[in-house]
Amino acid sequence: EMPGGQFTNLKAQAASMGLEDRWPEVARTYADVNQMFGDIVKVTPSSKVVGDMALMMVSQGLTREQVEDPKAEMSFPDSVIDMMRGNLGQPPGGFPAGIVNKVLKGEQPNTQRPGAHLPPVDLEAARKELSDQLEGVDIEDDDLSGYMMYPKVFLDYMGRHRSYGPVRVLPTRTFFYGMEPGEEITAEIDPGKTLEIRLQALSETNEDGEVKVFFELNGQPRVVRVPNRLVKATTAQRPKAENGNANHIGAPMPGVVASVGTKAGQKVKAGDLLLTIEAMKMETGIHADRDAVVKAVHVSPGGQIDAKDLLVELE
Known part of the structure; x- marks a missing residue:
């Protein structure tokens, strides 16, 4: 029951997280999450919540049984927490009690109309x-x-x-995937003001991970230097969280560090927010699972991370 309007968005999200070749698994997990949440009505934004959870489960290798197991500790996407709090409203009969307790960790949800409290x-x-x-x-x-x-x-x-600038005027394919040498596009940046852009060539990547882009703008030759993100992504290696090491907190999925809420030497309590990560509009908070002292923070806001990268060390 994936809405048609969500299909292309979710597939693009999956591709951005390196899960494009696992799309059938994402789709099956989407169905599992839908049932786990009580077979809800899926419209924007509730359908996105189901998709966020499905992507997280596939990226972490989690099954429905593991998610529903009250003894298994895990972090949930912020959108899932928000929905279980009742901030999108309630389905008939409410959400399944087990998943609500697991997500909210004892916090009581709002079962009234959300707008009444604004x-x-x-x-x-x-x-x-x-x-x-x-x-x-x-x-x-x-x-x-x-x-x-x-x-x-x-x-x-x-x-x-x-x-x-106004990147919304670019063709969708160009925005997501860039241009190929010899390709030409048209972009209307204002009524009656049109740019004809033709990509001519790309230079080799230099030692700083940058390439020169040679292109024509309305027939005039231009050159600009830009970072080659693909090269940087393959050369920048972060330490990985050790399996079974309770002091290592790893990334549950690829993405970007949106914020960091702790620092080395700080005392934290169970449930304290350590940092948030974001992937294609899906934001996930990483919380401390016990009282501890932060030994080291290995990331900073804006940093690109891969699944299982070491984020925070506790002691």
Whole structure:
């Protein structure tokens, strides 16, 4: 029962996490997660929650039985925790009690209408707050609505827009996979303002992991130097968490470190948030499973990680 509109998004997420060749397994796990959550109605955003959980399970090699086992400790994607708290509402009869207890670790969910607990919003004050964060940018109603519903996603989008310009005008395939030498695309950056972009050639990767890109912009030759992310990904090796070592906290999936909430020498208690990782809009919090002292933190915000990379050491 995967919604058609989700199919391509989830497949792209799987590919970004290195799971493209395991797509049939992802699809079967999606069905397992759906049943584990009580055969819920799957629309945006509940369908995304099911997909987030399926990707996490496949990337970590987890079965439905292991996830439902109350004795097996694990971290869940933030979207799953949010849904089990009742922040998307409740299905008829509620979510299965076992999975709610496992995800929330004893926290009581809200079984009432989520919107009933939201305080009133001063839209103009929120508009000014957003404008201040974006250094005086005029905020239209559509932007304000996007920020109110998805503040982190919207601010990430605006940050990328400042760095790279209006990449939304690129053809989808070009945005995801880049261009091939000899390929030409058209991008309309403003009404009546069109760019004709033709990729001519790429240089060899230098010792800094960068390549020169030779291209034409409306017939004019241009050169720009960019990082070759593929080369950097294959050369940067991180230590791996040791299997069975309770002091090693490893990455549950490939992604990017979104935030780090601890440092070496800090005392943490069971359940404290150590860091968050993000992969294709799926954010997962990594929590301490016991009281301990942090011996070392091996990552920093913005760092690219692979599954089982060592993130934090405890003592």
